[in-house]
Amino acid sequence: MAAEATPDQSLAAAAELPRVFDLAHQLCEVVNGRPILSPAKFIEMMGLDSDAFASNALVRRDTITRSPAGIQSHIRTTLQVLAAVMGSMGDDFQAGIFWYRNEPLAVFDYKTAETLVTKRRAANVVDLRFCGVSSLELIVDL
Structure with a gap:
């Protein structure tokens, strides 16, 4: 059974919503009269190729x-x-993408956030922020 979010966690989650909506708005396009998140725009934003995106998805x-x-x-x-x-990187979007794609997380056997999302463990990555652990504490110096 999942633990209930504390008031601080609920406030932190609510504070993230504008960022998610801003990012989603940048990727939105209308196809056949309905809005979707454009895979092409996402691939470009993330610096992926189609094969890597398909593999991750x-x-x-x-x-x-x-x-x-x-x-x-x-x-x-x-x-x-x-x-x-x-939110933990001062809203530096490019630094966030770099961290997401490249930084090994010691607490997750040195997997990147991108790998964890692919393995359906995104909640684990997001929970790190709510646990008060900065991303720099999770990065292993090589």
């Missing part, structure tokens, strides 16, 4: 352009993690 490369629910879910989850990361 756990879909085949040829499904990216159709943007099924799984892709939309992966983009939303990544944005939520990035918003939490940006």
